[in-house]
Amino acid sequence: KQEVTQIPAALSVPEGENLVLNCSFTDSAIYNLQWFRQDPGKGLTSLLLIQSSQREQTSGRLNASLDKSSGRSTLYIAASQPGDSATYLCAELQNTGKLIFGQGTTLQVKP
Amino acid sequence: GAGVSQSPRYKVAKRGQDVALRCDPISGHVSLFWYQQALGQGPEFLTYFQNEAQLDKSGLPSDRFFAERPEGSVSTLKIQRTQQEDSAVYLCASSLETGSGEAFFGQGTRLTVV
Numbered sequence: 001k002q003e004v005t006q007i008p009a010a011l012s013v014p015e016g017e018n019l020v021l022n023c024s025f026t027d028s029a030i031y032n033l034q035w036f037r038q039d040p041g042k043g044l045t046s047l048l049l050i051q052s053s054q055r056e057q058t059s060g061r062l063n064a065s066l067d068k069s070s071g072r073s074t075l076y077i078a079a080s081q082p083g084d085s086a087t088y089l090c091a092e093l094q095n096t097g098k099l100i101f102g103q104g105t106t107l108q109v110k111p
Numbered sequence: 112g113a114g115v116s117q118s119p120r121y122k123v124a125k126r127g128q129d130v131a132l133r134c135d136p137i138s139g140h141v142s143l144f145w146y147q148q149a150l151g152q153g154p155e156f157l158t159y160f161q162n163e164a165q166l167d168k169s170g171l172p173s174d175r176f177f178a179e180r181p182e183g184s185v186s187t188l189k190i191q192r193t194q195q196e197d198s199a200v201y202l203c204a205s206s207l208e209t210g211s212g213e214a215f216f217g218q219g220t221r222l223t224v225v
Contacts, residue, residue, distance in 0.1 A: 004153075006153075041218070042219075043115070044204075045216075046213060046214075046215075089154075091153075096166070096209075097144065097159070097208075097209070097214060098156055098167065099144070099154070101146075101153030103151075103152055104153050
C-alpha cells in the first residue's frame with residue numbers, strides 16, 4: 001500500500017519568514033505529485049503539480065520540488081504572509097487520477 | 112455552476128439512520144472521485160467513476176457505503192445504518208479527463224453522527 005507522510009503536523013512562523021514543508025512517499029514509481037491548500041471549512045485548492053519527469057515547479061512565492069530517488073517532496077514558501085495560514089496537503093497523483101494524501105501540515109503565519 | 116457543488120453542506124444523523132450525499136461535478140467532466148476526511152487527517156480515497164462506470168471502489172470502508180452515478184453526471188454517496196465512526200467530511204472531486212487530469216474539489220459535506 002502506497003503511503004504519503006507529512007512532517008510536521010503543525011508549524012507556526014512569524015510573518016516574512018521563508019519556510020519549507022516536507023512530504024515523503026513510499027512509491028518509488030510515483031506518477032505525479034501534487035500540493036494542495038485547504039482553508040477551514042473549504043475544499044481543496046491545487047497549488048502545484050509536479051510530473052514524474054520534472055524536478056520542480058514554481059508559482060509566485062511557491063516552489064515545489066520532487067526527488068523520486070529519496071521519496072521526498074518539499075514545498076518552499078518565500079516571504080510568508082498571514083494569508084498563507086492554512087493546511088497544506090501533498091498527494092501522490094496516480095495515473096487513474098486517484099490521489100493518495102498525506103495528513104497535512106497546518107501552517108500559522110503570525111503578523 | 113462554475114465549480115463542483117455538494118449538498119447538503121452539513122448533515123446531522125442519528126446513529127442507524129441512512130444518509131445520501133450529493134455531488135454535482137463540473138459539466139462535461141468525465142471522472143468523479145469521492146474522499147472521506149476525518150478531523151485532523153488528510154482525505155482518503157473512497158471510490159472513482161469514469162462516466163457512469165464505477166471503476167474503483169476499493170476505498171469504501173464497508174458494505175454500508177454505496178455510490179452511484181447513473182447518468183454519468185450527478186453522483187450520490189449513500190451510507191446505510193450510520194455509525195459514529197462515519198462522522199467526517201465527504202469530499203467530491205471531478206476532472207475533465209480520464210487519467211491524471213487536474214481534479215477540482217467541492218467544499219464537502221460535513222456529516223456528524225450522534
